[in-house]
Amino acid sequence: MSEWSEQALQTNREMLSAWQLERLCAMLSEVLPRNRFYRRKLGSMVRPRSLAELYAWPFTTKQELLADQQQHPPYGSNLTYPVSRYVRVHQTSGSTAQPLRWLDTPENWEWLMHCWRWIYRIVGLRAVDRLFFPFSFGPFLGFWAAWDAAARSGWFVLPGGGMSSVARLRTIVEHRITVLFCTPTYALHLLEVAQREGISLNDSAVRFLIVAGEPGGSVPHLRNRIEQGWRARVFDHTGMTEIGALGIECPENPGGVHLLETECLAEVIDPETGQHVPAGVEGELVLTNLGRWGSPLIRYRTGDRVVVDPQPCPCGRVWLRLRGGILGRLDDLIVVRGAKIYPSALDEVLRRFPELVEYRVTWRNDRGTESFVIEVEPSTPDLAQGPAAQRWAERISQEIKSVFLVRPTIQVVSPGALPRYELKARRWRTQT
Ligand SMILES: [Zn+2]
Structure with missing residues (x-):
């Protein structure tokens, strides 16, 4: 040079x-x-x-x-x-x-x-x-x-x-x-x-x-x-x-x-x-x-x-x-009930919840019937059960609906239940 x-x-x-x-x-x-x-x-x-x-x-x-x-x-x-x-x-x-x-x-x-x-x-x-x-x-x-x-x-x-x-x-x-x-x-x-x-x-x-x-x-x-x-x-x-x-x-x-x-x-x-x-x-x-x-x-x-x-x-x-x-x-785009969702955009929305430590998305299209499920893992056990878990799931679901106009099913799991990743994370499972 x-x-x-x-x-x-x-x-x-x-x-x-x-x-x-x-x-x-x-x-x-x-x-x-x-x-x-x-x-x-x-x-x-x-x-x-x-x-x-x-x-x-x-x-x-x-x-x-x-x-x-x-x-x-x-x-x-x-x-x-x-x-x-x-x-x-x-x-x-x-x-x-x-x-x-x-x-x-x-x-x-x-x-x-x-x-x-x-x-x-x-x-x-x-x-x-x-x-x-x-x-x-x-x-x-x-x-x-x-x-x-x-x-x-x-x-x-x-x-x-x-x-x-x-x-x-x-x-x-x-x-x-x-x-x-x-x-x-x-x-x-x-x-x-x-x-x-x-x-x-x-x-x-x-x-x-x-x-x-x-x-x-x-x-x-x-x-x-x-x-x-x-x-x-x-x-x-x-x-x-x-x-x-x-x-x-x-x-x-x-x-x-x-x-x-x-x-x-x-x-x-x-x-x-x-x-x-x-x-x-x-x-x-x-x-x-x-x-x-x-x-x-x-x-x-x-x-x-x-x-x-x-x-x-x-x-x-x-x-x-x-x-x-x-x-x-580009090839990550998933269309859920007509709404276009990029995993990175969904990630950004989920990360607005500081008490969420890990999540996993499962999207299925079974002969035209779609299901869109997000398992969310909180940092503390008190958020994982009872009415607190329900309220937390509702807030997450609302936030996602407000951005993507589709409502996922939110399942709250216990701390430590979801896999952790040392390398590229694989949080999406799609089945058609
Ligand atoms: Zn610069």
Whole structure:
């Protein structure tokens, strides 16, 4: 980045666009002659002379990638180099479809390290910070690159796989951990366990939680509970196995995620027409990554619902700011008796009840007869029985009706009755 100043790439849109176009062209001249998937798809396209020209090219979809991997097992044909050049493989968590496998070369991995170094600079990590990853690392990308980037840059890093939540809490206190990486749900769960087990977090040194994997990091009620419980700042992070770690919440303007636009091209489209929508209007996020040349994605429809904040950000960065982070997934939409409900929107409403610790939704459509049941778990047993439980259920039911215009059946369950999640939470069961 020698002739490009990092400062200018964050604050000058014209310079940023020139940088993006230069990197895009460099990537395309490496990828297009070698990569079978993109040669088939874009073979007739020439190098774009402007970003606007690229925006007329076809999208890449997840269905396409999955079909390609089935046709060319096990890794598909979106590979710029021979398989022997690749040193890492990850896969998506498969919450909506069969898992997608993703190979990386050492250079790809370096680029992911580079993205995380950006994130650490933006968040303001200091040399004395001590990082803890309280979950078991799996085959998906989630925080692997965060870990590796931190370890290589000389931070103290501690893996928390195979430990109970109690053991993790003691680890946080004893090792004077300052930064936690987890899902928002698990950050809340640790607070709940600390309270139950009488582990005081007053002495904890945690000052940041970098959360990802679910939309909760930018849901106001949820993040407030995490920040108050931990007495620490939450940073929402967005990333995907197949595209990389490309978003981090603005340190000066909470409640919105900046995209690392030096490392990607971002578009927001109307999912029906494929046309760009203006800032302030909800649409689907489309990304092109600029540094993962071994397994690139060009105009990838992420399936994530986002709104770009039309206001300039007080931090001075011109990078797109996604208001409220990732709002949810397009394919999560459930239509209950004609009302459209996104799980993340329902989550936001349920989190308005601070005494609710966990919930589970079951939606069934049995030959046209729909049932919509929400099991809710209170923090204290007195809310779980008798008239108090009935009143609480009624308040929750009313609140949901006022927002979505449909009334669910609310079932209050005893504290501890519902499952807890260390990784991506699975709170919805749908049966048709
Ligand atoms: Zn900002």
